[in-house]
Amino acid sequence: MSLLKLKDLVKSYGSVQALKGLTLNVPEGCLYGLLGPNGAGKSTTLRIISTLLAPDSGQVMVSGTDALLDPLSVRRQLGYVAQEVAIDKILTGKELLQLQGDLYHLNRKQRDLRIAELTTRLDMKNWIDRRCGSYSGGMRRRLDLASGLLHQPKLLVLDEPTVGLDIESRSVIWSLLRELQEKGTTILLSSHYLEEVEALSDQIAIIDGGKVIAEGTPNQLKKRLGGDRVTLRVREFSDEDESLAVRELLQSIDGVSEVVINRSQGFSLNLLIDDVSILPQLRNHLEKAEFEIFALSQSRPSLDDVYLQATGKTLMDAELEIAGKRDVKLESKKAMR
Amino acid sequence: MSSFDITSTTQPLGRSYLSEITQETLALTKRLFLQLFRRPSTLIAGLLQPLIWLLLFGALFSNAPDDLMPGGISYGRFLGAGVIVFTAFSGALNAGLPVMFDREFGFLNRLLVAPLRSRSSIVFASIIYITVISFLQSFAIMATASFLGYGTPGLGGFVLVLATLLLLVFAVTALSLGLAFALPGHIELIAVIFVANLPLLFASTALAPISFMPTWLGWLAALNPLTFAIEPIRAAYSGSLDLGTVLLHAPYGDMTGYGCLRVLLVLTFGLFLLIRPLLNRKLA
Numbered sequence: 001m002s003l004l005k006l007k008d009l010v011k012s013y014g015s016v017q018a019l020k021g022l023t024l025n026v027p028e029g030c031l032y033g034l035l036g037p038n039g040a041g042k043s044t045t046l047r048i049i050s051t052l053l054a055p056d057s058g059q060v061m062v063s064g065t066d067a068l069l070d071p072l073s074v075r076r077q078l079g080y081v082a083q084e085v086a087i088d089k090i091l092t093g094k095e096l097l098q099l100q101g102d103l104y105h106l107n108r109k110q111r112d113l114r115i116a117e118l119t120t121r122l123d124m125k126n127w128i129d130r131r132c133g134s135y136s137g138g139m140r141r142r143l144d145l146a147s148g149l150l151h152q153p154k155l156l157v158l159d160e161p162t163v164g165l166d167i168e169s170r171s172v173i174w175s176l177l178r179e180l181q182e183k184g185t186t187i188l189l190s191s192h193y194l195e196e197v198e199a200l201s202d203q204i205a206i207i208d209g210g211k212v213i214a215e216g217t218p219n220q221l222k223k224r225l226g227g228d229r230v231t232l233r234v235r236e237f238s239d240e241d242e243s244l245a246v247r248e249l250l251q252s253i254d255g256v257s258e259v260v261i262n263r264s265q266g267f268s269l270n271l272l273i274d275d276v277s278i279l280p281q282l283r284n285h286l287e288k289a290e291f292e293i294f295a296l297s298q299s300r301p302s303l304d305d306v307y308l309q310a311t312g313k314t315l316m317d318a319e320l321e322i323a324g325k326r327d328v329k330l331e332s333k334k335a336m337r
Numbered sequence: 338m339s340s341f342d343i344t345s346t347t348q349p350l351g352r353s354y355l356s357e358i359t360q361e362t363l364a365l366t367k368r369l370f371l372q373l374f375r376r377p378s379t380l381i382a383g384l385l386q387p388l389i390w391l392l393l394f395g396a397l398f399s400n401a402p403d404d405l406m407p408g409g410i411s412y413g414r415f416l417g418a419g420v421i422v423f424t425a426f427s428g429a430l431n432a433g434l435p436v437m438f439d440r441e442f443g444f445l446n447r448l449l450v451a452p453l454r455s456r457s458s459i460v461f462a463s464i465i466y467i468t469v470i471s472f473l474q475s476f477a478i479m480a481t482a483s484f485l486g487y488g489t490p491g492l493g494g495f496v497l498v499l500a501t502l503l504l505l506v507f508a509v510t511a512l513s514l515g516l517a518f519a520l521p522g523h524i525e526l527i528a529v530i531f532v533a534n535l536p537l538l539f540a541s542t543a544l545a546p547i548s549f550m551p552t553w554l555g556w557l558a559a560l561n562p563l564t565f566a567i568e569p570i571r572a573a574y575s576g577s578l579d580l581g582t583v584l585l586h587a588p589y590g591d592m593t594g595y596g597c598l599r600v601l602l603v604l605t606f607g608l609f610l611l612i613r614p615l616l617n618r619k620l621a
């Protein structure tokens with residue numbers, strides 16, 4: 001069953017159309033990754049889910065409740081950790097959590113118990129009683145995550161949770177997210193880190209230009225790209241005739257496709273295989289034909305390849321392209337309530 | 338970690354509307370006070386400034402002829418009410434600033450994502466905070482006034498002071514919060530506060546009675562909300578407190594103490610009603 005359903009979300013900021021009919025289903029208990037370059041519409045989507053922003057049109061259902069009709073009960077079930085951490089510098093971390101607990105109407109005993117639990121779990125003991133103004137980015141993120149989890153939400157929404165974090169904070173956050181998921185919390189996180197999404201997510205949607213352009217498990221997405229990549233060298237420096245012969249041989253094997261000769265790499269061969277189980281067979285064929293195997297490497301397609309396939313550009317290019325067009329200051333000004 | 342249980346539900350059932358609103362309002366109020374106590378300079382300045390006013394302004398006219406002020410009271414005694422009201426007024430006018438900063442820094446979003454039973458809690462918290470501070474300020478002013486020999490308002494007068502301040506603080510806080518949501522940023526808000534503050538002081542009866550003023554200024558003073566708060570409090574300082582007597586000789590006619598309070602009351606509710614749609618829209 002889907003815990004979260006987004007249907008045909010459309011949202012414009014003035015003349016900028018941020019979402020152009022975004023549809024997404026997040027199954028219950030899933031850790032769902034929303035992958036997209038800068039400006040793809042990730043934050044806009046998550047802000048709509050968190051009831052901060054109303055879409056121009058479309059539907060948002062959180063565990064059967066229409067978020068546009070009954071935002072209050074959606075807020076109760078939802079933990080939202082925004083992209084920019086907003087803390088009160090003058091409060092201590094603990095005071096901020098206490099405030100948060102009161103805003104979610106926990107009774108005092110539960111509240112303090114939860115604060116103690118999360119303080120331990122997120123390793124915040126040493127600094128939780130210090131003022132937030134002195135925290136590093138990683139500390140703020142952890143505190144923000146704790147405040148999103150205080151009321152034990154059914155659905156946790158995280159906007160780029162580990163961007164720019166130190167390794168320690170990142171690993172603390174990752175392990176907590178995994179644990180939460182094991183215990184049944186549904187998590188939706190956005191990222192433009194392939195690595196992060198790939199390491200954590202059961203399911204992924206790639207969004208670009210305000211729309212979902214591909215979705216599925218990381219494996220499914222990669223499979224759609226046609227299996228693993230293999231690079232083969234029969235000798236350290238082969239020649240044209242030899243490589244052509246090898247290519248002919250390889251093309252005759254079932255499950256091998258797109259054999260390409262890479263002249264600039266000493267006539268090595270690049271090919272796609274449907275499955276790793278083909279590899280022994282491939283070695284056999286080569287040995288029988290008395291080709292040596294100088295080097296054979298195999299790699300799974302990365303999500304970067306998936307992204308490239310879906311959009312025709314790499315994530316990096318997409319980011320560079322949009323970076324010049326945005327006025328971040330103006331956006332945050334316009335996003336003010 | 339076995340104690341870390343995600344699945345159990347923590348939503349306490351059957352909590353009443355009122356108790357949830359109280360909880361969130363108190364939590365937000367507590368935050369404002371923590372901010373205040375950790376930046377005590379604002380508090381100290383807020384307490385000292387009116388006392389300096391009282392001391393310096395009171396001294397300015399101490400050798401003036403005895404019958405200068407209406408009713409023959411000393412200028413210091415005349416001034417006390419003005420300082421009390423003006424201090425509360427400027428405090429309340431600043432109420433929107435923390436809210437504006439919360440908007441700008443995105444902290445407001447944290448509140449808007451939370452399942453607040455009513456977002457009026459954000460408004461209530463500001464009102465409570467400002468009211469407590471202006472009460473503290475006026476206690477300090479009244480104590481200093483009595484120390485300087487400018488008299489005391491008496492018990493009935495004391496209650497009257499608090500009630501009047503309550504009305505004024507409500508109205509001005511609502512106005513300031515409305516501005517905090519209507520204006521684009523803190524620079525604009527500070528500009529409005531700056532521009533509104535002193536002219537409203539000078540065009541009121543805080544520093545001088547209407548009889549001292551040219552007609553045009555008299556008109557302004559007689560329409561200025563501050564005047565309607567100042568006159569009843571001044572009456573409490575000038576001896577026997579009788580709100581039925583005429584306190585204000587305005588160009589449009591005489592106003593009794595009750596008349597002044599009634600205007601204040603209407604103004605407070607009027608402003609509240611006027612600003613509510615804006616707050617509701619911004620906080621919807």
Ligand SMILES: Nc1ncnc2c1ncn2[C@@H]1O[C@H](COP(=O)(O)OP(=O)(O)OP(=O)(O)O)[C@@H](O)[C@H]1O
Binds near residue numbers: 036038
């Ligand atoms: N408040 C705003 N006012 C105007 N335009 C906006 C505003 N917020 C976002 N946009 C625009 O809407 C589009 C989507 O923005 P959004 O913040 O949702 O992207 P994102 O995927 O979260 O990007 P990032 O990776 O930078 O966080 C962008 O083109 C952006 O410029």
Ligand SMILES: [Mg+2]
Binds near residue numbers: 043044083159
């Ligand atoms: Mg974003």
